[in-house]
Amino acid sequence: MPASVLVTGGCGYIGSHVTRQLSESGLRPVIYDNLSTGFRDALIHDEELIEADLNDRDALDDAFRRHRFDTVLHFAAAIVAPESVSQPLKYYGTNTRNTLGLLELCVKYGVRRFIFSSTAAVYGYPEGGVASEESQLAPINPYGTSKLMSEWMLRDTAAAHNLNYVALRYFNVAGADPLARMGQRTPEATHLIKVACQAALGLRDHVCIYGTDYGTPDGTGVRDYIHIEDLAAAHVHALEYLEQGGASTAINVGYGRGSSVREVLAMVKAISGIDIKVVEASRRPGDPDSLVARADRIRQLTGWNPRYADLATIVADAWRWESKLAGL
Numbered sequence: 001m002p003a004s005v006l007v008t009g010g011c012g013y014i015g016s017h018v019t020r021q022l023s024e025s026g027l028r029p030v031i032y033d034n035l036s037t038g039f040r041d042a043l044i045h046d047e048e049l050i051e052a053d054l055n056d057r058d059a060l061d062d063a064f065r066r067h068r069f070d071t072v073l074h075f076a077a078a079i080v081a082p083e084s085v086s087q088p089l090k091y092y093g094t095n096t097r098n099t100l101g102l103l104e105l106c107v108k109y110g111v112r113r114f115i116f117s118s119t120a121a122v123y124g125y126p127e128g129g130v131a132s133e134e135s136q137l138a139p140i141n142p143y144g145t146s147k148l149m150s151e152w153m154l155r156d157t158a159a160a161h162n163l164n165y166v167a168l169r170y171f172n173v174a175g176a177d178p179l180a181r182m183g184q185r186t187p188e189a190t191h192l193i194k195v196a197c198q199a200a201l202g203l204r205d206h207v208c209i210y211g212t213d214y215g216t217p218d219g220t221g222v223r224d225y226i227h228i229e230d231l232a233a234a235h236v237h238a239l240e241y242l243e244q245g246g247a248s249t250a251i252n253v254g255y256g257r258g259s260s261v262r263e264v265l266a267m268v269k270a271i272s273g274i275d276i277k278v279v280e281a282s283r284r285p286g287d288p289d290s291l292v293a294r295a296d297r298i299r300q301l302t303g304w305n306p307r308y309a310d311l312a313t314i315v316a317d318a319w320r321w322e323s324k325l326a327g328l
Helices: 013-024 057-067 081-086 088-109 142-160 192-200 228-243 261-272 296-302 311-325
Strands: 005-008 030-033 049-051 071-074 113-119 164-170 172-174 207-210 225-227 249-253 278-281 290-293
Touching: 005 013, 005 057, 013 030, 013 071, 013 228, 030 057, 057 088, 071 088, 071 228, 081 088, 081 142, 088 113, 088 142, 113 142, 113 228, 142 164, 164 228, 172 192, 172 228, 172 311, 192 207, 192 261, 192 311, 207 261, 225 228, 225 311, 228 249, 228 296, 249 296, 261 311
Parallel strands: 005 030, 005 071, 030 049, 071 113, 113 164, 164 249, 172 225, 207 278
Antiparallel strands: none
């Protein structure tokens, strides 16, 4: 395993779960996070935290100089697709420009492995609502574009330098640690399952369904929801793949099947036992009808095998976590 690992955004929802799994595999990752959306106490194994912005070049350079990282896992980003439509420059700055600065230091200090937190949003509207790694890359919002530009920079940097990478294209991340040690904590989060659980707990008045006229069986958007624990494990497998000499690649991370908004809300009601108020609203800009992964490559290349691949488990773990946050 690598000698020194940097995790940017390691106090956030996804980054903290990956950090925990890395630590439990025997590594001692160093976390770099400005805590704008992350939480210091998400580092349950007391990993070293450098609290600074990615655009603070001096602080980032100092971290590389002191630790001599040979591996970087890069999560720090802005991630709300509808917001990116109204604030595109925020996304090109926070996502694309900051990735450029990070890659410059990776080259300067000879980093050999890079795992990038990408997104299924790079596909835009895939044919038939199913995206494989060979699908056309045609993002429909600045969020997806900012991530795709970062992938391109990573691809070209790897071609010119001794750096191998895996770009993991996430589908819809949900759920929480099954032991309820960590989960999604951002109060204003837009993740559907979290929002629905909060509504069931009385923390929100209602849940909006944004669009009921999509070309799907029940008219609501269909997404491939993946348990956060399975997603985190995919990063550990990707790192092992690179350690074993694997070639640079981009890989989908999903289950290969989707659930509609109405199906998710019905599952939250079944798990919580609480009927929540639902408000039907117009579509949001940049939302495709359906987005489901074709995810054979990750299994073939890395041996990743999901353990929590059903909607009931995802919702039950999310409900347990949200209930804990609410003091129940």
